[in-house]
Amino acid sequence: MGNQDDGSGKPEGGEGGRPPMPPQAVDAVGRRLKASYDRMLREPIPDKLIQLLENLERSQANKTHSDDELTHSDDELQPDTHDRPVQREE
Secondary structure: OOOOEOOOOOEOOOHHHOOOOOHHHHHHHHHHHHHHHHHHHHOOOOHHHHHHHHHHHHHHHHHHHHHHHHHHHHHHHOOOOOOOOOOOOO
């Protein structure tokens, strides 16, 4: 009867009924994770990843250019009434 229900549906204490970690342990884990992530962020980006990102940028630019051409070609199919003089009936 050590795990009492607090109304949340979860047992009292830590994950799986274990007691919660002491604050000092949580702080120590947080500092080590931060140090690990900081080291990882300082590592150079692999050439293969840079190449993949450049290819993605190029394909998106080509798609945008292609979409623009399609939009303009649709305009060419419509009758051009913008440059014609308006004829009035007398």
